[in-house]
Amino acid sequence: MTAALKILAINGSERDGNTADVLRHAARTAGERGIDFETVDLREIRMERCGPCGDCNDRPVPCALADDVPGVVRKMIEADGIVFAAPVHGFGTASLMQTFIERAGVGFLRFDRPLTNKVAGIISVARRYSAGEVWAQLTVNALLNRMIVVGSGFPATVHALHRGDAAKDDEGLKNVSRMLERMADMMELLDEHRRLTGRENPLAAHEVNERVGLALNELQVQP
Secondary structure (H helix, E strand, C coil): CCCCCEEEEEECCCCCCHHHHHHHHHHHHHHHCCCEEEEEEHHHCCCCCCCCCCCCCCCCCCCCCCCCHHHHHHHHHHCCEEEEEEEEECCEECHHHHHHHHHHHHHHHCCCCCCCCCEEEEEEEECCCCHHHHHHHHHHHHHHCCCEECCCCCCEEEECCCCCHHHHCHHHHHHHHHHHHHHHHHHHHHHHHHHHHCCCCCCCCCCCCCCCCCHHHCCCCCC
16 A cells, blocks of 8 residues: 655745635645645744855755754655745745745755655735735746646635635635645656656656756755
Protein backbone atom coordinates (compact mmCIF):
# COMPACT_ATOMS: atom_id res chain seq x y z
CA MET A 1 0.00 0.00 0.00
CA THR A 2 1.45 3.35 -1.03
CA ALA A 3 1.64 6.28 1.37
CA ALA A 4 -0.96 9.01 1.03
CA LEU A 5 0.01 12.02 -1.03
CA LYS A 6 0.52 15.20 0.97
CA ILE A 7 -0.10 18.92 0.54
CA LEU A 8 1.65 21.42 2.80
CA ALA A 9 -0.02 24.82 3.07
CA ILE A 10 1.95 27.91 4.08
CA ASN A 11 -0.34 30.43 5.79
CA GLY A 12 1.13 33.93 5.64
CA SER A 13 -1.52 35.62 7.77
CA GLU A 14 -0.81 37.15 11.17
CA ARG A 15 -4.18 35.96 12.50
CA ASP A 16 -6.41 32.93 12.72
CA GLY A 17 -8.86 34.63 10.41
CA ASN A 18 -10.16 34.49 6.87
CA THR A 19 -7.03 33.01 5.31
CA ALA A 20 -7.08 30.21 7.88
CA ASP A 21 -10.77 29.62 7.14
CA VAL A 22 -10.00 29.32 3.42
CA LEU A 23 -7.26 26.81 4.17
CA ARG A 24 -9.66 24.78 6.32
CA HIS A 25 -11.96 24.69 3.30
CA ALA A 26 -9.01 23.57 1.16
CA ALA A 27 -8.18 20.84 3.69
CA ARG A 28 -11.70 19.45 3.42
CA THR A 29 -11.42 19.32 -0.37
CA ALA A 30 -8.07 17.55 -0.16
CA GLY A 31 -9.43 15.13 2.43
CA GLU A 32 -12.21 14.10 0.10
CA ARG A 33 -9.50 13.01 -2.34
CA GLY A 34 -7.62 11.06 0.33
CA ILE A 35 -4.77 13.56 0.42
CA ASP A 36 -3.11 14.57 3.68
CA PHE A 37 -3.21 18.32 4.27
CA GLU A 38 -1.03 20.13 6.80
CA THR A 39 -0.90 23.87 7.43
CA VAL A 40 2.13 25.75 8.69
CA ASP A 41 1.01 29.05 10.24
CA LEU A 42 3.96 31.40 9.87
CA ARG A 43 2.69 33.47 12.80
CA GLU A 44 3.45 30.50 15.08
CA ILE A 45 7.04 29.81 14.06
CA ARG A 46 10.28 31.53 14.99
CA MET A 47 11.29 33.43 11.87
CA GLU A 48 13.98 36.07 11.80
CA ARG A 49 14.09 38.75 9.16
CA CYS A 50 17.00 38.68 6.74
CA GLY A 51 20.00 39.91 8.68
CA PRO A 52 22.64 42.55 7.92
CA CYS A 53 25.24 40.05 6.67
CA GLY A 54 24.40 40.86 3.04
CA ASP A 55 26.14 37.83 1.54
CA CYS A 56 23.03 35.82 0.60
CA ASN A 57 23.72 35.91 -3.13
CA ASP A 58 27.35 34.84 -2.75
CA ARG A 59 27.51 32.34 0.09
CA PRO A 60 27.71 28.68 -1.07
CA VAL A 61 25.96 27.32 2.03
CA PRO A 62 22.45 27.81 3.50
CA CYS A 63 21.43 30.71 5.71
CA ALA A 64 23.06 30.75 9.13
CA LEU A 65 20.20 32.40 11.05
CA ALA A 66 18.96 30.05 13.76
CA ASP A 67 15.17 29.81 13.62
CA ASP A 68 12.37 27.53 12.37
CA VAL A 69 12.63 28.29 8.64
CA PRO A 70 14.89 25.28 7.85
CA GLY A 71 12.29 22.96 9.39
CA VAL A 72 9.51 24.41 7.25
CA VAL A 73 11.70 24.06 4.15
CA ARG A 74 12.21 20.38 5.01
CA LYS A 75 8.45 19.90 5.24
CA MET A 76 8.07 21.52 1.82
CA ILE A 77 10.64 19.19 0.31
CA GLU A 78 8.86 16.16 1.78
CA ALA A 79 5.42 17.20 0.46
CA ASP A 80 3.96 16.40 -2.95
CA GLY A 81 2.18 19.72 -3.28
CA ILE A 82 2.43 23.13 -1.66
CA VAL A 83 -0.23 25.82 -1.24
CA PHE A 84 0.93 29.37 -0.63
CA ALA A 85 -1.85 31.42 0.99
CA ALA A 86 -1.61 35.04 2.06
CA PRO A 87 -3.86 38.03 2.68
CA VAL A 88 -3.38 41.39 1.01
CA HIS A 89 -1.93 44.01 3.38
CA GLY A 90 -1.15 47.52 2.20
CA PHE A 91 -1.85 46.52 -1.42
CA GLY A 92 0.83 43.82 -1.24
CA THR A 93 1.65 40.43 0.22
CA ALA A 94 1.38 40.22 4.01
CA SER A 95 4.79 40.74 5.60
CA LEU A 96 5.01 37.27 7.15
CA MET A 97 4.75 35.60 3.76
CA GLN A 98 7.14 38.10 2.18
CA THR A 99 9.70 37.42 4.90
CA PHE A 100 9.32 33.68 4.45
CA ILE A 101 9.74 33.91 0.68
CA GLU A 102 12.95 35.89 1.14
CA ARG A 103 14.39 33.69 3.88
CA ALA A 104 13.47 30.34 2.34
CA GLY A 105 14.21 31.32 -1.25
CA VAL A 106 17.57 33.02 -0.96
CA GLY A 107 18.66 31.17 2.16
CA PHE A 108 17.85 27.60 1.13
CA LEU A 109 16.00 26.98 -2.13
CA ARG A 110 18.23 28.78 -4.62
CA PHE A 111 21.07 26.24 -4.49
CA ASP A 112 19.46 23.26 -6.23
CA ARG A 113 15.73 24.14 -6.42
CA PRO A 114 14.50 21.18 -4.31
CA LEU A 115 10.85 22.11 -4.93
CA THR A 116 11.23 21.26 -8.62
CA ASN A 117 8.10 19.43 -9.88
CA LYS A 118 6.18 19.90 -6.64
CA VAL A 119 2.62 20.88 -7.52
CA ALA A 120 1.85 24.44 -6.44
CA GLY A 121 -1.39 26.17 -5.53
CA ILE A 122 -1.80 29.88 -4.84
CA ILE A 123 -4.48 31.58 -2.72
CA SER A 124 -4.83 35.28 -2.00
CA VAL A 125 -7.39 36.80 0.35
CA ALA A 126 -8.38 40.44 0.05
CA ARG A 127 -11.10 42.89 0.94
CA ARG A 128 -11.31 43.77 -2.75
CA TYR A 129 -8.11 45.34 -4.06
CA SER A 130 -4.77 43.81 -5.13
CA ALA A 131 -5.89 40.19 -4.81
CA GLY A 132 -4.63 39.57 -8.33
CA GLU A 133 -1.29 41.26 -7.73
CA VAL A 134 -0.55 39.16 -4.65
CA TRP A 135 -1.73 36.00 -6.42
CA ALA A 136 0.61 36.83 -9.32
CA GLN A 137 3.59 37.45 -7.04
CA LEU A 138 3.17 34.13 -5.28
CA THR A 139 2.67 32.37 -8.61
CA VAL A 140 5.91 33.80 -10.00
CA ASN A 141 7.69 32.61 -6.85
CA ALA A 142 6.38 29.08 -7.46
CA LEU A 143 7.56 29.23 -11.07
CA LEU A 144 10.99 30.44 -9.93
CA ASN A 145 11.24 27.29 -7.85
CA ARG A 146 10.39 25.16 -10.91
CA MET A 147 7.11 24.04 -9.43
CA ILE A 148 4.16 22.87 -11.51
CA VAL A 149 1.24 25.32 -11.45
CA VAL A 150 -1.83 23.56 -12.82
CA GLY A 151 -4.40 25.78 -14.49
CA SER A 152 -7.78 25.49 -12.82
CA GLY A 153 -9.84 28.29 -14.33
CA PHE A 154 -10.27 31.51 -12.37
CA PRO A 155 -7.53 32.27 -9.80
CA ALA A 156 -8.18 31.20 -6.21
CA THR A 157 -8.75 34.70 -4.85
CA VAL A 158 -11.21 35.10 -1.98
CA HIS A 159 -12.83 38.39 -0.94
CA ALA A 160 -13.22 39.08 2.77
CA LEU A 161 -12.99 42.00 5.17
CA HIS A 162 -14.41 41.07 8.58
CA ARG A 163 -13.80 37.78 10.37
CA GLY A 164 -15.94 35.10 8.76
CA ASP A 165 -16.46 36.93 5.46
CA ALA A 166 -14.41 34.39 3.49
CA ALA A 167 -17.01 31.71 4.19
CA LYS A 168 -19.57 33.88 2.39
CA ASP A 169 -17.59 34.17 -0.86
CA ASP A 170 -19.07 31.16 -2.65
CA GLU A 171 -17.33 31.84 -5.94
CA GLY A 172 -13.93 32.33 -4.31
CA LEU A 173 -14.23 29.11 -2.32
CA LYS A 174 -15.39 27.25 -5.42
CA ASN A 175 -12.25 28.38 -7.19
CA VAL A 176 -10.17 27.17 -4.24
CA SER A 177 -11.84 23.76 -4.50
CA ARG A 178 -11.22 23.61 -8.25
CA MET A 179 -7.56 24.41 -7.66
CA LEU A 180 -7.25 21.66 -5.04
CA GLU A 181 -8.93 19.16 -7.36
CA ARG A 182 -6.50 19.99 -10.17
CA MET A 183 -3.55 19.80 -7.78
CA ALA A 184 -4.75 16.37 -6.67
CA ASP A 185 -5.11 15.24 -10.29
CA MET A 186 -1.55 16.27 -11.13
CA MET A 187 -0.07 14.84 -7.92
CA GLU A 188 -1.74 11.51 -8.61
CA LEU A 189 -0.55 11.55 -12.23
CA LEU A 190 3.05 12.22 -11.20
CA ASP A 191 2.86 9.55 -8.50
CA GLU A 192 1.52 7.00 -10.99
CA HIS A 193 4.29 7.86 -13.44
CA ARG A 194 6.94 7.36 -10.75
CA ARG A 195 5.52 3.99 -9.75
CA LEU A 196 5.16 2.71 -13.33
CA THR A 197 8.52 3.93 -14.64
CA GLY A 198 10.70 3.93 -11.55
CA ARG A 199 11.80 7.45 -12.47
CA GLU A 200 11.76 9.60 -9.36
CA ASN A 201 12.08 12.84 -11.32
CA PRO A 202 10.00 12.64 -14.51
CA LEU A 203 10.75 16.24 -15.51
CA ALA A 204 14.40 16.71 -14.67
CA ALA A 205 15.98 20.15 -14.90
CA HIS A 206 19.04 20.54 -17.10
CA GLU A 207 20.84 22.85 -14.68
CA VAL A 208 21.13 22.85 -10.91
CA ASN A 209 19.78 26.39 -10.71
CA GLU A 210 19.02 29.34 -12.95
CA ARG A 211 22.29 31.12 -12.11
CA VAL A 212 24.46 28.61 -13.92
CA GLY A 213 26.30 30.37 -16.72
CA LEU A 214 25.78 33.88 -15.37
CA ALA A 215 29.25 35.33 -14.97
CA LEU A 216 28.26 37.78 -12.21
CA ASN A 217 26.41 35.17 -10.15
CA GLU A 218 28.34 31.93 -10.65
CA LEU A 219 27.92 29.79 -7.52
CA GLN A 220 30.32 27.20 -6.24
CA VAL A 221 27.85 24.65 -4.86
CA GLN A 222 29.12 22.53 -2.02
CA PRO A 223 29.61 18.85 -3.02
